[in-house]
Every structure is written in structure tokens, then in C-alpha cells.
Amino acid sequence: MSKYPKVAVFGGGSWATAIVKMLCENLDQVGWYVRNETTIDYIKENEHNPNYLSSAQFNIEQLNLSSDINKMVAYADVLIFAIPSAFIKTELDKITEEYSSKIIFSAIKGIIPESGLIVGEHFNQKLNVPLNNIGVISGPCHAEEVAMERLSYLTIACRDTEKAELISNCLSSHYIKTKTSDDIIGTEYAAMLKNIFAIAAGIAHGLGYGDNFQSVLMSNSIREMKRFIKKRHKMKRNINNSAYLGDLLVTGYSIFSRNRMFGNMIGKGYTVKSAMMEMSMIAEGYYASKSAQLLNKINPAKTPIIDAVYAILYQNKNPKTVFKRLTEQLD
The missing domain is CATH 1.10.1040.10 (N-(1-d-carboxylethyl)-l-norvaline Dehydrogenase; domain 2)
Known part of the structure; x- marks a missing residue:
């Protein structure tokens, strides 16, 4: 796999927006699934998210925006989910594209109510994604400080250390320091x-x-x-x-x-x-x-x-x- 794979972020909130901003520091193109088509039109026209982290400016040429979740799943090698845990299952149920062989990273800080599982366990136990293909992006890091490019730190966890390093490289920049861990759970x-x-x-x-x-x-x-x-x-x-x-x-x-x-x-x-x-x-x-x-x-x-x-x-x-x-x- 090349240094920078095709990556898509799923979610339109502040943390999803922050992750897209971090990825844009390194990747020529970033996939971004936003459910609301009106929000997508606004981002394309005004180069920022109208509802969250409006101070974070984007080069629209770097963004592959879509309200079609299956289009984004098909596009990317790495899927980063940053949808609130209360709504993630509803979005996952829309996916018809095969993704069990893709790399899945969760930036969701909660438990999926319908299964009572943390996101990594849900992908593994309910959706048959191998544990070695599942990772977690955690802080300490607030989206608002990412938008202001204040020095922030991330922990990238995955049982497969090469995949943890891969995502670490995608997210690192002069204002984002990363470290890796094998403690995904x-x-x-x-x-x-x-x-x-x-x-x-x-x-x-x-x-x-x-x-x-x-x-x-x-x-x-x-x-x-x-x-x-x-x-x-x-x-x-x-x-x-x-x-x-x-x-x-x-x-x-x-x-x-x-x-x-x-x-x-x-x-x-x-x-x-x-x-x-x-x-x-x-x-x-x-x-x-x-x-x-x-x-x-x-x-x-x-x-x-x-x-x-x-x-x-x-x-x-x-x-x-x-x-x-x-x-x-x-x-």
C-alpha cells in the first residue's frame, strides 16, 4: 500500500470536519460523506462547513464530497467514521457496498445503542470486519483547537501496527502530533x-x-x-x-x-x-x-x-x- 491511501471521512459534525482538515494537510484528495446535500452545496460554494468549525477553510479541489454513502465506501481504502454513536447504525444500514476487507477507523466516542458495543467491536462482531482491519482515533484533542491549528495530540490505535502508522502519517502535521497504540479496545x-x-x-x-x-x-x-x-x-x-x-x-x-x-x-x-x-x-x-x-x-x-x-x-x-x-x- 502506498504512503497515502484513499481515505474517506463519514460525518458532517465538528470532529469529522476537523479530521478532514487534518487529512487535507497530507492528501491530494479526501473523500467526505455528508448526509445533507444542502450542506455539501454550501461547502463547495463557501469553502467551509456552515454548521461546525466554520473557521476551518478548505481547498474545494481537495474534497470529494458526496451525500451517497455507498459512493464513498466504494471510493476509499480507509473509512473513518465520525458519526455520533446514536446515529451510526442508521447510516451503516444504508451501506450495500462490500467493505469487510477495507480498513475501518472509528473516531466515535461512544457505544452503539442497538448492539451495546463500542464501534470496533460492532464492526468485528456484527459486520465481520477482521480486528486487524479496525482502528481507533482518540485524543486528547478538541476539534475547535484543530481548526485554530493549535498544537494537538492524537493516539492512533490498531492491532496491526503498520495500519496504525499509516493513519498516523495521514493525520500528522506541524500542529498535530501522533502516537500509535495496540490497545484498540x-x-x-x-x-x-x-x-x-x-x-x-x-x-x-x-x-x-x-x-x-x-x-x-x-x-x-x-x-x-x-x-x-x-x-x-x-x-x-x-x-x-x-x-x-x-x-x-x-x-x-x-x-x-x-x-x-x-x-x-x-x-x-x-x-x-x-x-x-x-x-x-x-x-x-x-x-x-x-x-x-x-x-x-x-x-x-x-x-x-x-x-x-x-x-x-x-x-x-x-x-x-x-x-x-x-x-x-x-x-
Whole structure:
């Protein structure tokens, strides 16, 4: 395979837009599946996404845009999915082109609700894509900082190290540093879990807890993440690496974190429905908290923070009461 294969990105949101921008630093052409034809027309005319990361400018000659998902699947050797987990199955069901032999990378930070699986597991177990052809793109990296070309870091995980290096080369630039990992399951679970912990950080902020408590919350979160992932996929990993702890910290503390923003609104008294309506972006941690709760019943780990977020979001428990109890469980 050549240094730069044909790559297509699937999704029209901020993270998909950021990935397309990164790829355009290295590739002569990038495939981009955007479901809305009106959005495609706008990008072609104005050279930026009208709805997300509008500051990221594109050379239209580099973009192979299409609202036909099968056309993009047929075009590319590498398929990068950056569609919110709540909607990914609907999009995958549209695909009639054969893609089990293609390289699939997930940039989705959540669990597919219909199967209860992280994206890599879903492609492997439900769609018969070999594990060696599946990879994960994780942070710590916010799309908004990519748009501003601020120095950012990515972890590219795949069991096949050559494929991890291949995608790493496609995404690297003067403002994007990459490292590779073989922990595809762990990094994908970490990307899902950190959104739940970011909601917890937001709720705490909305309730008026200060930086002292936030530091304890984040310290307990990384240990909770370690326990949860170990139950799902036991292997040697350093939970303090950037793909785990780094991604957790940037999502828990950043002003760009939609999950923290969502949690902050809940802490201030918004209902789940009203908070979702006010936000123009998906808070993946909302869906992830339910999935994590279900998974944890199968092979339980001690997860007081996940339990607290689930109780607030899905059982309509009072955030103030739940967090008062949570403070007594943390150390």
C-alpha cells in the first residue's frame, strides 16, 4: 500500500470536519460523506462547513464530497467514521457496498445503542470486519483547537501496527502530533468513559463545587476508568498515558467540552430534555452513561461516578442529593 491511501471521512459534525482538515494537510484528495446535500452545496460554494468549525477553510479541489454513502465506501481504502454513536447504525444500514476487507477507523466516542458495543467491536462482531482491519482515533484533542491549528495530540490505535502508522502519517502535521497504540479496545472504552466523567465534572461545576473537589473527582475518575476497562479487556496498559488520562483531563476541564457543558446545565437545574434542546451538538456521554451502566451489570467494577451520572440523567434523581452522596464515596 502506498504512503497515502484513499481515505474517506463519514460525518458532517465538528470532529469529522476537523479530521478532514487534518487529512487535507497530507492528501491530494479526501473523500467526505455528508448526509445533507444542502450542506455539501454550501461547502463547495463557501469553502467551509456552515454548521461546525466554520473557521476551518478548505481547498474545494481537495474534497470529494458526496451525500451517497455507498459512493464513498466504494471510493476509499480507509473509512473513518465520525458519526455520533446514536446515529451510526442508521447510516451503516444504508451501506450495500462490500467493505469487510477495507480498513475501518472509528473516531466515535461512544457505544452503539442497538448492539451495546463500542464501534470496533460492532464492526468485528456484527459486520465481520477482521480486528486487524479496525482502528481507533482518540485524543486528547478538541476539534475547535484543530481548526485554530493549535498544537494537538492524537493516539492512533490498531492491532496491526503498520495500519496504525499509516493513519498516523495521514493525520500528522506541524500542529498535530501522533502516537500509535495496540490497545484498540481500551482506548475506545476510554474515549467513551471520559465523556461520562466530563458530564460529572460539569454537574459539579453547575452545583457550585470548586476546583478542590474537581481535582478529587478527576483523580477518582481515572481510577474508575482503569477498573472499568480492566473488566472489559485485560491487558498491560498505562492508564496515565495521553489516550486515557490526557483525554479525560481535556474533556473534563476544557471550555470546548460539550459533555462538561451539558453537565453544567444539568447542575444548574436544566432538565435533560431542555439541556439537549439548547445544545446544538450531541453530548455523547448521555448515551454512554446508560450503555456503561448496562455493561457494568455483566461484569461489575466499582463505578460510583458513572452510577451517579446515570441516576441523574436516567432515573431523574436530584443532582444535589446524588452528588452529596458521591462526595462521601470518593477519596
